[in-house]
Amino acid sequence: MIRSLYTAATGMVAQQLDQDVVANNLANVNTPGFKKSRADFQDLMYQITSKSGAETSGGNQLPAGIEIGMGVKPVATQKIFTQGDYQQTGNTFDWAIEGDGFFQFDDNGKTLYSRAGNLKVNKDGAICNAEGLKLVPNITVPANATVFTIDSGGTWSATDNAGNPLATGRIELARFMNPAGLTSMGRNLYDKTQASGEPVLANPSVDGMGTITQRYLEMSNVSVIEEMVKMIVGQRAYEINSKAIQSADAMLQMINNLKR
Amino acid sequence: MNYTIQDLANLSNEKIRQLDSIAHNLANAATPGFKAQYLHIRAAEPSRFADVLQNIDHSQGALEHTGNALDVALQGEGFFAVQTGDGVAYTRRGNFLLNAKQELVTDGGMAVLGEGGRITARGADVRIDGTGSVIVDGSAGDKLKIVRFAKPSALKKRGDGLFVDPGEAAPKKAEETRIAPGHLERSNIPVVEQMVAMIEVQRTFETYTKLIQNLSDLDRLSTNRVGKLV
Numbered sequence: 001m002i003r004s005l006y007t008a009a010t011g012m013v014a015q016q017l018d019q020d021v022v023a024n025n026l027a028n029v030n031t032p033g034f035k036k037s038r039a040d041f042q043d044l045m046y047q048i049t050s051k052s053g054a055e056t057s058g059g060n061q062l063p064a065g066i067e068i069g070m071g072v073k074p075v076a077t078q079k080i081f082t083q084g085d086y087q088q089t090g091n092t093f094d095w096a097i098e099g100d101g102f103f104q105f106d107d108n109g110k111t112l113y114s115r116a117g118n119l120k121v122n123k124d125g126a127i128c129n130a131e132g133l134k135l136v137p138n139i140t141v142p143a144n145a146t147v148f149t150i151d152s153g154g155t156w157s158a159t160d161n162a163g164n165p166l167a168t169g170r171i172e173l174a175r176f177m178n179p180a181g182l183t184s185m186g187r188n189l190y191d192k193t194q195a196s197g198e199p200v201l202a203n204p205s206v207d208g209m210g211t212i213t214q215r216y217l218e219m220s221n222v223s224v225i226e227e228m229v230k231m232i233v234g235q236r237a238y239e240i241n242s243k244a245i246q247s248a249d250a251m252l253q254m255i256n257n258l259k260r
Numbered sequence: 261m262n263y264t265i266q267d268l269a270n271l272s273n274e275k276i277r278q279l280d281s282i283a284h285n286l287a288n289a290a291t292p293g294f295k296a297q298y299l300h301i302r303a304a305e306p307s308r309f310a311d312v313l314q315n316i317d318h319s320q321g322a323l324e325h326t327g328n329a330l331d332v333a334l335q336g337e338g339f340f341a342v343q344t345g346d347g348v349a350y351t352r353r354g355n356f357l358l359n360a361k362q363e364l365v366t367d368g369g370m371a372v373l374g375e376g377g378r379i380t381a382r383g384a385d386v387r388i389d390g391t392g393s394v395i396v397d398g399s400a401g402d403k404l405k406i407v408r409f410a411k412p413s414a415l416k417k418r419g420d421g422l423f424v425d426p427g428e429a430a431p432k433k434a435e436e437t438r439i440a441p442g443h444l445e446r447s448n449i450p451v452v453e454q455m456v457a458m459i460e461v462q463r464t465f466e467t468y469t470k471l472i473q474n475l476s477d478l479d480r481l482s483t484n485r486v487g488k489l490v
Contacts, residue, residue: 004283011287208384
């Protein structure tokens, strides 16, 4: 059977994956702290159909052999941890990280990581994310506190109506040697893996860690225009691969018509 | 007419290989750093068998801005050197990553070589600048090793975006290769030309099949008619 049928099929599968990644990026364009992904492709192995050094009909040696490639394969979907845009929200518990670092959340004893700083206070006064996972290290806002502030170094304080401090502390962020190696858990959360390495903990603004900006949210780093262009390129690449399949099909039909 | 059915069948097979080669190019139209390869069929006289020659087009692909600190593209001749399980291989794919050991690697996990061997970058802020130096927290570390070849046509593809030197490509240090940080090199597939080539292959193949049918008609006529009295 003609190899191109399968070769072009690998091209279509790869472009389909690319569209899936682009669609997910676009779907999350308004998700706070979302980081876009990119599908990376590599050429597949080559089949050697004649070796270099083989004799040609003219008696010369072929300077280079013939190696026909078998198409393309997806290798990785890489998360791209560039900074997202900031949006001013005015909410006390909207915190944006400017620079490196992740918030840590406790998911039933397991620490997960996130860039999404749209935090809430639960009924017990604990600061948690939109899903109710508590921030690590835990912060409990006293019931009679009326003002809560956090500075760029992560030092927070809660004061009452009269301006008396009720509680204070400092948050910690986590940083990874290789953030691209983190696993996406969905829900804006990441989990560490062998590839990401162990988290390095530090206070904001210390040891290259990012700083905290209160009343701002980090939006996604998805650029709609860029994704739209990728979508067009992907669709057209899908189309040309389908044309290669049609050509191979037409040639197979001609072969079948040889016998009358 | 000197061609036999066998000759035409051989030529048809070469057309199928040409289509395979075009399909591979088109499948990789969006693969970063991919270089087009072509099969040429050359009618060799006086023998009827065609020679098939293959060459890889090492021309520059378009640069795409990605803004990633570890994406780099080469402008002009040259390759990045990477360490594989069986020796050094060369690539134009510059979408590098750091692994858990803080080594600069390709997306296939192979170490990217600097002028001093493997590159380790321990720090919070790692990027590659326009000279190929790996900048860690503001201070320049090792430089990416860029290799140019006197005879790049001798390089072989081994998949995964890698090229290997079978020993005839004659490596030399690249001097004039410029590095574009925050960019990736797209494939250099001329899509329009490849579409046209695909049409040409399909139509030529059709001609060959028609010729095969003609010859077979002639054979049938000579078997059935020659020597027969009307």
